[in-house]
Each structure stands twice: as structure tokens, then as C-alpha cells.
Amino acid sequence: MGENKMWFPVAEQLPGRHALWVKVKVNWILPENHTDIQESESEAKIDGETASDSEGRTEPAPPSTSIDDTPEVLNRALSNLSSRWKNWWVRGILTLAMIAFFFIIIYLGPMVLMMIVMCVQIKCFHEIITIGYNVYHSYDLPWFRTLSWYFLLCVNYFFYGETVTDYFFTLVQREEPLRILSKYHRFISFTLYLTGFCMFVLSLVKKHYRLQFYMFGWTHVTLLIVVTQSHLVIHNLFEGMIWFIVPISCVICNDIMAYMFGFFFGRTPLIKLSPKKTWEGFIGGFFATVVFGLLLSYVMSGYRCFVCPVEYNNDTNSFTVDCEPSDLFRLQEYNIPGVIQSVIGWKTVRMYPFQIHSIALSTFASLIGPFGGFFASGFKRAFKIKDFANTIPGHGGIMDRFDCQYLMATFVNVYIASFIRGPNPSKLIQQFLTLRPDQQLHIFNTLKSHLTDKGILTATTEDE
Amino acid sequence: MRVKVLGLLILEGLRYGTVRLARGFSRSQGFLSEMFAIAGKQHWKQLERTETDIDDRYGDLDSRGDSDLLESPPSSDRTPEILQKALSGLSSRWKNWWIRGIVTLTMISLFFLIISMGSFMLMLLVLGIQVKCFHEIITIGYRVYHSYDLPWFRTLSWYFLLCVNYFFYGETVADYFATFVQREEQLQFLIRYHRFISFALYLAGFCMFVLSLVKKHYRLQFYMFAWTHVTLLIIVTQSHLVIQNLFEGMIWFLVPISSVICNDITAYLFGFFFGRTPLIKLSPKKTWEGFIGGFFSTVVFGFIAAYMLSKYQYFVCPVEYRSDVNSFVTECEPSELFQLQSYSLPPFLKAVLRRETVSLYPFQIHSVALSTFASLIGPFGGFFASGFKRAFKIKDFADTIPGHGGIMDRFDCQYLMATFVHVYITSFIRGPNPSKVLQQLLVLQPEQQLNIYKTLKTHLIEKGILQPTLKV
Numbered sequence: 001m002g003e004n005k006m007w008f009p010v011a012e013q014l015p016g017r018h019a020l021w022v023k024v025k026v027n028w029i030l031p032e033n034h035t036d037i038q039e040s041e042s043e044a045k046i047d048g049e050t051a052s053d054s055e056g057r058t059e060p061a062p063p064s065t066s067i068d069d070t071p072e073v074l075n076r077a078l079s080n081l082s083s084r085w086k087n088w089w090v091r092g093i094l095t096l097a098m099i100a101f102f103f104i105i106i107y108l109g110p111m112v113l114m115m116i117v118m119c120v121q122i123k124c125f126h127e128i129i130t131i132g133y134n135v136y137h138s139y140d141l142p143w144f145r146t147l148s149w150y151f152l153l154c155v156n157y158f159f160y161g162e163t164v165t166d167y168f169f170t171l172v173q174r175e176e177p178l179r180i181l182s183k184y185h186r187f188i189s190f191t192l193y194l195t196g197f198c199m200f201v202l203s204l205v206k207k208h209y210r211l212q213f214y215m216f217g218w219t220h221v222t223l224l225i226v227v228t229q230s231h232l233v234i235h236n237l238f239e240g241m242i243w244f245i246v247p248i249s250c251v252i253c254n255d256i257m258a259y260m261f262g263f264f265f266g267r268t269p270l271i272k273l274s275p276k277k278t279w280e281g282f283i284g285g286f287f288a289t290v291v292f293g294l295l296l297s298y299v300m301s302g303y304r305c306f307v308c309p310v311e312y313n314n315d316t317n318s319f320t321v322d323c324e325p326s327d328l329f330r331l332q333e334y335n336i337p338g339v340i341q342s343v344i345g346w347k348t349v350r351m352y353p354f355q356i357h358s359i360a361l362s363t364f365a366s367l368i369g370p371f372g373g374f375f376a377s378g379f380k381r382a383f384k385i386k387d388f389a390n391t392i393p394g395h396g397g398i399m400d401r402f403d404c405q406y407l408m409a410t411f412v413n414v415y416i417a418s419f420i421r422g423p424n425p426s427k428l429i430q431q432f433l434t435l436r437p438d439q440q441l442h443i444f445n446t447l448k449s450h451l452t453d454k455g456i457l458t459a460t461t462e463d464e
Numbered sequence: 465m466r467v468k469v470l471g472l473l474i475l476e477g478l479r480y481g482t483v484r485l486a487r488g489f490s491r492s493q494g495f496l497s498e499m500f501a502i503a504g505k506q507h508w509k510q511l512e513r514t515e516t517d518i519d520d521r522y523g524d525l526d527s528r529g530d531s532d533l534l535e536s537p538p539s540s541d542r543t544p545e546i547l548q549k550a551l552s553g554l555s556s557r558w559k560n561w562w563i564r565g566i567v568t569l570t571m572i573s574l575f576f577l578i579i580s581m582g583s584f585m586l587m588l589l590v591l592g593i594q595v596k597c598f599h600e601i602i603t604i605g606y607r608v609y610h611s612y613d614l615p616w617f618r619t620l621s622w623y624f625l626l627c628v629n630y631f632f633y634g635e636t637v638a639d640y641f642a643t644f645v646q647r648e649e650q651l652q653f654l655i656r657y658h659r660f661i662s663f664a665l666y667l668a669g670f671c672m673f674v675l676s677l678v679k680k681h682y683r684l685q686f687y688m689f690a691w692t693h694v695t696l697l698i699i700v701t702q703s704h705l706v707i708q709n710l711f712e713g714m715i716w717f718l719v720p721i722s723s724v725i726c727n728d729i730t731a732y733l734f735g736f737f738f739g740r741t742p743l744i745k746l747s748p749k750k751t752w753e754g755f756i757g758g759f760f761s762t763v764v765f766g767f768i769a770a771y772m773l774s775k776y777q778y779f780v781c782p783v784e785y786r787s788d789v790n791s792f793v794t795e796c797e798p799s800e801l802f803q804l805q806s807y808s809l810p811p812f813l814k815a816v817l818r819r820e821t822v823s824l825y826p827f828q829i830h831s832v833a834l835s836t837f838a839s840l841i842g843p844f845g846g847f848f849a850s851g852f853k854r855a856f857k858i859k860d861f862a863d864t865i866p867g868h869g870g871i872m873d874r875f876d877c878q879y880l881m882a883t884f885v886h887v888y889i890t891s892f893i894r895g896p897n898p899s900k901v902l903q904q905l906l907v908l909q910p911e912q913q914l915n916i917y918k919t920l921k922t923h924l925i926e927k928g929i930l931q932p933t934l935k936v
Contacts, residue, residue: 187891190883194841197880201847204746209855221690224697273677368667374674382682407670410663418660428908429919431901437929443902444920451917456910 094395095256106245110310110319113244114234118156121230123398125152125222127389132218135383136211143203144212148219150196155223158189159231163238168312229406232413239416241321242306246297246358247412250365251404253292258285258370274377277370286366293362294355301329301352328354328420357420364411369404376403563866571865571874583714583783583792587707591629594703596871598625598695600862605691608856609684616676617685621692623669628696631662632704639903640711641785702879705886712889714794715779719770719831720885723838724877726765731758731843747850750843759839766835767828774802774825801827801893830893837884842877849876 105116129148165182181188204212237244262281270277300306308323333348341347376399380386387396395401432440578585602621634655654661677685710717735754743750773779781796806821814820849872853859860869868874905913925931 184891186887190887194880194884197848198841198844201746201844201851202744204847204851206745209851213852213855217690217694220694220697224693271675272679273674368671371671371674374677375670378674378677378682379686382686407667411667414659414663418657428901428904429916432920433923435901437927440920440924441929443905444917444924446902447905447913447917447920450906451910451913454910456914 091395094392098392098401099252106241110237110241110321113237113241117230117233117237120398120402121156121226122152123391124226124402127391127397127399128222128226129219131383131385131388132215132222134385136214141205141208141212141215143199144215147196147200147203148215150199151193151219151223152227154189154192154196155227157192158185159227161185161189163231163234225406229409233405233409236409236412236416238310239420240307240309242297242300242354243412243416245300245306246293247361247365247408248405249296250289250293250358250362251369251408254285254289254362254366254369255373255404257288257292258282258366261285261288271374273374273381282366282370286363289366290359290362293358293365297355297358298352301325301354328352328357357415360415361412365404365408368411369408372404372407376400564868567865567868579714579718583710583794586710586714586717590703590706590710593871593875594629594699595625596864597699597875600864600870600872601695601699602692604856604858604861605688605695609687614678614681614685614688616672617688620669620673620676621688623672624666624692624696625700627662627665627669628700630665631658632700634658634662636704636707636711640783698879702882706882709882709885709889711783712893713780713782715770715773715827716885716889718773718779719766720834720838720881721878722769723762723766723831723835724842724881727758727762727835727839727842728846728877730761730765731755731839734758734761744847746847746854755839755843759836762839763832763835766831766838770828770831771825774798774827801825801830830888833888834885838877838881841884842881845877845880849873 105112161182162185165185200212200216233244236247258277258281260281261284262276262278265280265284266278268279269275270279270282304323304325305321307325307329308321310319310321311323312319329352331350331352334351335348336344336346376388380388388399389397391397392401432443435443578589635658673685673689706717709720731750731754733754734757735749735751738753738757739751741752742748743752743755777796777798778794780798780802781794783792783794784796785792802825804823804825806823808821809817809819849861853861861872862870864870865874905916908916
């Protein structure tokens with residue numbers, strides 16, 4: 001191939017035995033004149049796997065040469081460089097674009113963030129379902145596309161109803177139809193789900209039972225993974241935007257840092273599943289992420305707009321983040337243990353308590369987050385796909401970017417629920433008010449005796 | 465004279481029934497033998513192909529329809545020896561019918577026995593059934609994917625079952641055993657960090673799964689992972705909803721389950737005697753006559769069962785754990801639902817029954833809703849299970865119960881019912897669980913507790929529930 005000419009690969013599949021691997025004929029062409037064609041035949045194998053794990057694939061486009069869908073502008077700008085550098089630049093530019101986009105969204109506020117989370121969720125669901133269709137060649141099953149989207153709608157309705165009822169309590173109580181919807185929310189969601197279930201049963205067609213059950217199972221597992229976790233993300237968001245931003249940035253940072261460390265120092269492979277990951281990248285990424293988390297949480301804890309729980313203000317009819325920062329976000333003095341004292345030369349250091357928590361979050365992001373990535377790699381190997389989709393040029397689909405995030409969102413939610421706060425007091429009051437009077441009295445008396453036992457409630461405080 | 469006519473009628477009915485049964489059995493036997501013959505040929509073909517092309521088989525599993533799957537081996541005859549000897553005189557058709565009948569009666573009496581033993585035994589029974597159903601479905605998965613030898617997988621499935629059960633039991637136990645839990649230090653620690661501990665346990669299982677991915681078996685392992693999770697989703701969540709219904713009061717457990725069983729039996733009987741129009745292609749034995757007849761008889765049955773059970777405190781009261789007695793007690797003042805009230809009848813019923821009012825328990829009205837669901841939507845659970853069995857070419861889920869099949873076969877209609885009853889209770893009967901609210905209150909920070917205390921006090925005084933105390 002010429003040094004300063006840009007050859008684009010165009011592949012056509014050769015007929016032949018398709019059970020083992022795909023035989024392709026790669027034509028290298030110059031776009032200017034199609035007469036220069038260098039042909040080479042290659043057997044497209046994916047990442048060095050042997051034949052016995054391959055599946056019969058009759059897809060026309062071999063997976064290893066993906067369709068080039070970088071925008072034209074980038075193509076022209078980078079047309080001089082050789083193709084290796086070009087790929088690197090495309091990835092880099094797209095990464096910066098995504099990060100800038102992320103910052104813009106944060107600036108726009110919680111409502112827009114919620115919408116973005118919802119869109120990401122829908123796109124991830126769509127990607128995984130499309131993979132299912134391709135795997136099972138079941139795109140023409142009766143009703144199935146409608147049913148998958150219907151189930152997505154039902155589960156989203158259920159989860160959004162639970163969230164909305166908690167946080168928009170006053171708004172909901174005002175409007176009569178909303179009040180009825182929220183009072184019988186579970187029943188309505190269940191009815192909607194049941195309708196979908198009955199439609200599924202009625203749509204079972206004689207020759208396609210198994211496929212339909214597979215797609216039903218596939219849809220439900222996807223819903224379980226994608227939808228529940230996106231709602232946990234939104235719960236974290238309502239706790240305070242810092243609980244949303246720091247974990248996500250830690251995972252992204254770990255990805256990038258592990259890649260860098262692996263690129264420069266990588267030698268020992270980490271796991272057979274992803275041969276490109278190395279132990280050096282893993283450990284280097286761990287330390288870099290912890291440091292990054294500490295710095296980032298220090299910077300963000302200073303601002304109220306990140307630290308305060310998101311609340312819906314009735315008067316202005318919008319989301320506000322205005323409050324008195326809790327203990328977690330107030331600078332405190334910590335005594336440095338002796339061993340570090342001699343190194344740094346300070347006796348105490350002022351930190352936000354949140355930074356201690358951020359160490360825990362970063363540790364999880366670096367140690368367990370990669371398992372989410374391995375899971376997704378295994379999934380892609382299992383179903384013989386290179387990327388989940390082609391949405392982002394140079395990166396693959398949305399799922400490819402978010403595969404490590406899923407465990408993180410659940411972990412942050414569980415962490416907050418276990419260590420940071422207990423149940424939501426306003427929600428408790430709201431639940432209390434719906435109980436029967438005798439139950440209310442019973443609870444009140446139990447609480448009273450509990451408080452008196454603990455000495456929190458005394459005769460004097462009761463007067464206030 | 466009348467007795468003679470009645471006797472003749474009964475004999476006639478029996479003869480008619482026998483003829484129909486005979487026809488039905490012979491048809492099904494022919495079908496079964498055909499299926500087994502085909503399966504035999506398939507079996508040998510399958511074995512030949514195993515050595516050549518392992519992966520074509522997986523390809524076939526995925527892309528083709530319901531053809532060519534290794535048929536599960538014909539079920540072995542598990543009837544106990546005594547029954548065999550007792551019934552050896554009858555022909556095989558009657559024998560099957562009698563075995564089914566005897567086993568049904570045995571199961572029903574076992575059910576009554578456990579009810580009398582109390583709620584704790586019922587909880588254990590539900591747990592036992594859940595574990596067995598899980599085992600049955602997982603075994604089907606192994607057979608379908610020929611994946612019995614996958615590394616780690618059996619361990620992982622049972623481990624995930626344990627994790628999810630731990631999570632759900634922790635949520636239940638924490639609610640209902642609040643007083644017991646407050647006493648013990650270790651339990652308090654476990655309860656406070658319950659979610660974190662469950663999540664850590666689940667994560668350990670997830671990481672083990674990722675580490676156990678073996679090069680040639682990725683797809684199988686992912687399939688089994690998904691199979692396990694869907695099974696857990698269906699079975700474990702619903703068995704915990706059953707237990708929560710149980711804690712509301714045993715009547716909320718008994719009436720729905722008996723409605724489903726009654727619907728099964730009466731729909732079968734109505735279909736047997738009057739069935740003509742098939743209901744759905746999926747289950748050719750179900751008929752519209754059976755469906756509608758089953759609906760009406762289930763509603764009547766539910767009505768009567770609710771009436772009979774509502775009288776006893778044992779069934780009606782929420783199950784509570786008393787720390788002094790260290791056991792479950794069901795003693796309370798029955799709520800309004802379970803107190804007789806007079807309802808004035810609408811005019812057309814007045815004319816028929818010649819009464820002005822009728823005294824009913826309000827619960828009986830709810831039981832009509834429950835029975836309606838059991839008869840109209842419950843069968844869809846059965847169709848789902850039939851479709852599942854057709855899809856995977858199995859006749860029964862397992863061989864556990866002679867004459868009936870596996871545990872799943874008996875409980876397939878119950879699943880939707882349990883969820884419906886739970887949703888019904890939380891939406892229409894009561895609000896949130898008071899003990900759960902209390903438990904959450906006790907976990908809050910002291911200042912928050914004080915604030916809530918003051919808010920509640922103001923609210924209660926306003927409503928007149930609490931009298932303002934006079935300061936001395």
C-alpha cells in the first residue's frame with residue numbers, strides 16, 4: 001500500500017463454509033480512482049479466537065472491518081495521516097466532544113440530566129434488543145418489537161411513578177388526576193404489565209414458541225439491567241449532583257488512566273477475556289483514580305449547586321439546589337497519622353468528609369468496575385459482535401461507553417442508603433399520614449418511648 | 465322411584481364420562497407414542513452429530529424454530545409401590561385417573577395439616593416450594609443447553625438463589641421482627657447494613673461468574689446466567705410476595721390459593737362434561753365452557769370460603785411476632801373488613817331472595833375481585849407455562865408428583881395471583897406497612913427523629929387522635 005495514499009478497505013464476503021469463520025475478500029481501493037485495487041483475502045477472525053467457538057454467521061458485513069462512519073469533516077481534516085494515527089485522533093476528538101457535552105449538560109441542570117439519562121437508557125435498551133434480534137434472526141416475529149417497547153414503557157412508568165411520588169409530593173397532592181394516579185400507582189403499573197404479559201401469551205405462534213420465549217427472557221433481563229440501574233442513577237442524582245458526577249467521572253477516569261498506563265507500561269496480561277488489559281494498567285489506574293477522586297471531590301464540595309439535594313420548589317415550579325450543606329460537605333480537621341506526618345510535614349489536614357467517601361467510591365470504580373467491562377466483553381465474544389452498535393464513531397455504541405457504569409450506579413445507591421443517610425424523612429411522614437389512626441397512635445407512642453429511653457426526648461424539649 | 469331415576473342418571477353420566485376419558489386418553493397416547501418414536505430417532509441422530517460439529521448444534525438451537533431438539537427422556541413411573549399393587553387390577557386408563565385423584569386428595573390434606581400447624585410452618589413450606597421450583601426450572605435449562613458440565617455453574621445458580629433469598633428475607637424479617645431485632649447487637653448490625661451486605665454477596669457471585677467464563681462456552685454461560693436470573697425474578701420475588709401476603713393475615717394467603725385451585729378443578733370438570741369450543745390454540749384441552757363455568761363457580765366458592773374463614777381470628781389477624789412468647793401469634797381485634805355489615809340489596813335481587821338486606825363481611829366483596837382475577841387472568845399463567853413446555857419440548861416440568869408432574873406444574877397459575885394479591889392489598893386495603901415505617905423511623909438520626917416526633921405530635925393533636933397533655 002502506498003505511503004501517502006489513503007487506502008480504504010472494502011470487504012465482500014466470499015461464499016463458502018460459513019460454520020467456522022467468515023472468509024472475506026478485502027479490496028483496498030483509492031477513492032479517487034477505482035482502478036487501483038489491491039486485493040487480499042483474509043479470514044476475518046475475531047481477536048485470536050479459535051474456530052470451535054465461532055458461530056455460523058451469515059451477516060453480510062464481516063465484523064472486523066466496520067463501516068467507516070466518521071463524519072466527512074473529520075475525514076478531510078485527517079486525510080493526510082496514516083490510518084493508525086487517524087483512528088487514535090478520531091477516538092481522542094470524540095472523547096473530548098463527549099466530555100464537553102457532559103459538562104454542558106451538567107451546567108444545564110438536573111432536569112436536563114434526567115432527560116439525558118432517560119435517552120441513554122432507551123438507546124442502550126434498543127442496542128441490546130437489536131443484538132437479540134440479530135442473534136435469533138427473529139426480527140419478523142409477530143408483535144415482538146411492539147411488546148419489547150411496551151414493556152420498556154411499563155417498567156419506566158412504574159419506576160418514574162415511584163420517584164415522582166417521592167420528590168414531587170406537594171405538586172402531586174394538588175392535582176386531582178395526579179393524586180389518583182399516585183395513590184393507585186402500583187395497581188395501574190401492574191395492570192399495564194399484565195396486559196403486556198397477556199398479549200405475549202396470545203401472540204405465541206406455533207412454530208416459534210422457543211424464539212418467542214427467548215426474546216421474552218432477553219427483554220426482561222435487559223430491562224432488569226438497564227432500566228433499574230438508570231433509575232438508581234436518577235435517585236443518586238436527587239441526593240445531590242456530586243453523587244452523580246463523582247462516580248461517573250471516576251469510572252471514566254479509570255478507563256482512560258488504565259488505558260494510558262497499560263499503553264506505556266503494560267506487560268502482564270490481566271484476564272484471558274480481554275487480552276488488552278494488563279496488571280500495570282489496572283494498578284496504575286487504581287491509584288490514579290483514587291487521587292483524581294480526591295481532587296475532584298475537593299473541588300466540587302465547595303459549591304452548593306453540586307452538594308445540595310435536588311428539590312422541587314412549588315412556587316417557582318422548577319428544580320432548585322439550595323440548602324445548608326450537610327456535615328459531609330464542611331471542611332474538617334483530620335489528624336494525619338504519624339507515618340505520613342514525617343513525609344508531608346503537616347500535623348493536620350483540612351478535608352471534607354466526603355473525600356473519605358470518595359476514596360471508597362473510586363476504589364470500587366477501579367477494582368470492581370472493570371468486571372462490568374469484562375462482562376460486556378464476554379457478552380460481545382459470546383455473540384460474536386465487535387461493538388454493541390455503531391452510534392459513536394471510533395467508540396462503538398452507547399453501551400460500550402456505559403458498560404462499566406452499571407455496577408457503579410447500584411453501588412453508589414446502596415452506599416448512600418447504607419452509610420450516608422437512612423430513609424427519607426419526608427417520605428416517612430408522608431407514609432405515616434396514610435396510616436390508620438390507631439396505627440399512627442401506636443407508632444407515635446413507640447417512638448416516644450424510644451426517644452425517652454435514649455434520652456433525646458426530655459420534659460423540657462417536649463415543650464418546644 | 466326418584467332414587468332409581470337418579471341412580472340411572474348418575475350411571476349414565478359415569479358412562480359418558482368414561483367414554484370421553486377413554487377417547488381423550490387414546491388420542492393423547494397416540495400422540496405421545498408418536499412423539500417418543502420421533503424422539504428416539506432424534507436421539508440417535510443427535511449423538512452422531514455430537515462428535516462432528518458441536519457448534520452447529522448451538523446454531524440450530526438459536527436460529528431454527530421448534531424443530532429438532534433432543535427430547536427429554538420419557539418420565540419414569542414414580543407412583544409408590546402400594547398404589548401400584550392396590551390398583552393393579554384396573555386398566556391403565558382408570559389407573560391414571562385414580563392416581564391423580566388420590567394424589568390430589570393427599571396434597572389437599574397436607575395443605576390443611578400445614579395450615580393448622582401455623583404460619584411459621586407455612587413460611588417454611590413456601591420456602592421449600594420455591595427451592596424445588598427453582599431446581600426444576602434450572603434443570604430444564606441444563607437439559608436444553610446440554611450444559612450440565614459447565615464449570616461452576618451449578619454452584620453459581622444456587623449461590624445466586626441464596627443471595628436473593630437472603631436479601632428478601634432480610635427485608636421481611638427486619639420489618640416484622642423489629643422488637644426482636646432491636647435486642648440483639650449482631651442482628652442490628654446485619655439489619656442496618658443489610659442492603660450493603662446483600663449487594664456485596666451478589667457482587668461476589670457476579671465476579672465469580674465473570675472469572676469463570678471459559679473460552680469455548682461463552683454463549684452457553686451467558687444463557688445460563690440469564691436463565692438463572694429470569695427464574696429468580698419470577699420465582700423468588702413472587703414467593704416473597706406470598707409471604708408478605710401471609711403476614712397480612714392467613715386469609716389473604718388461603719383464599720387466593722384456593723380460588724386458583726378451585727378454578728383449575730372446576731374448569732376441568734366443566735370442560736370435561738360440557739366442553740365443546742376450544743379456547744386457545746396453545747392448550748387444546750381448554751374450552752370456553754370450562755373457562756366460563758370455572759369463572760362462576762370460583763366466584764361462588766371464593767364468596768363462601770371468605771364467609772367461612774372470616775369468622776376466625778386465626779385466619780383474619782395479621783401475623784405478629786411476640787417477643788415474650790418467642791413465636792408468631794395471630795390475635796387481634798378484627799378490622800372492619802372482617803366484621804359483619806348489612807348491605808341493602810339492589811331491587812332485582814330483593815325480588816329474587818325476598819330479603820331487604822343481607823349481612824356480609826366486606827372482605828367477601830374483595831374476594832369477588834380476587835376470584836375474578838384467579839379465573840380470568842390466572843389461566844394465562846397456565847398458558848405461559850404450557851407455551852414454555854411446548855417451546856422446550858417437555859411434557860412436565862419434572863416427575864416429583866406422580867400423576868401430576870412437577871411442583872411447577874401445580875403452581876404455574878399461582879404466580880400472577882400472588883403478585884396481584886400483594887398489589888391489591890397495598891393499593892386498596894392498607895397503606896404502607898406500619899412496622900416498616902416504625903423500623904425506618906428508628907434508624908434515623910436523633911435530630912431527625914425529634915423533628916418527626918414534633919411534626920407527628922402536631923398532626924395527631926390537630927386530628928384529635930392525641931389529647932394535648934397538660935403541663936404540671
